Amino acid sequence: MNRSEIWRVEKYLRNLFRLDTITLVERPKQPDSVEVMVNGEFIGVVFKDEEDGEISYAFNMAILEMDLPPAPASRA
Numbered sequence: 001m002n003r004s005e006i007w008r009v010e011k012y013l014r015n016l017f018r019l020d021t022i023t024l025v026e027r028p029k030q031p032d033s034v035e036v037m038v039n040g041e042f043i044g045v046v047f048k049d050e051e052d053g054e055i056s057y058a059f060n061m062a063i064l065e066m067d068l069p070p071a072p073a074s075r076a
Contacts, residue, residue: 001026001034001048009034009046009057036061 001009010024013036024034024046036044036059044061 001032001046005048006034013046013059 006024006026010022013022013024014020019038021039023037023040025037027033027035027045033045033047035042036046044059047058047060049056049058
């Protein structure tokens with residue numbers, strides 16, 4: 001991804017999630033993707049896909065079970 005694409009995707013994500021602390025960081029060994037950071041913490045990757053003359057971007061975010069809040073107590 002070039003710098004213009006990175007800037008455009010970053011601006012889109014910031015507007016979509018209403019979060020100005022989202023930043024996209026280049027991956028030197030992976031030119032087709034960037035890391036997504038929130039407040040300096042890695043949260044996922046955006047991949048660029050070019051197929052049949054069309055360009056799309058896919059955001060991939062893994063959520064670890066240990067990071068989730070506890071489930072609410074069930075009622076009998």
